[in-house]
Amino acid sequence: MLVYKDLIPISNGSDLRFVPLQSEIIDRNRLIWSSRVQLSNIANLFLKLMRKSIKKEN
Structure with a gap:
């Protein structure tokens, strides 16, 4: 199985x-x-976590 870390x-x-x-x-x-x-609240949370993850990588 190949997945993202x-x-x-x-x-x-x-x-x-x-x-x-x-x-x-x-x-x-x-x-x-x-x-x-x-x-939705969950979609907003998802975007917030994605933005945080992207900032951490850069």
């Missing part, structure tokens, strides 16, 4: 392991939403 919580007792690939994978996904639509 930290997408699936892995505990110490889990049989799952995160093993980074040797060559860097660059993912140019875009997150787009309509500014005319009022977002």
Whole structure:
């Protein structure tokens, strides 16, 4: 299974392991939403967490 790091919580007792690939994978996904639509609380929280994560990486 190929997933983004930290997408699936892995505990110490889990049989799952995160093993980074040797060559860097660059993912140019875009997150787009309509500014005319009022977002739900969970959507606002998602955007807030995404912005925080992006700032941490840069």
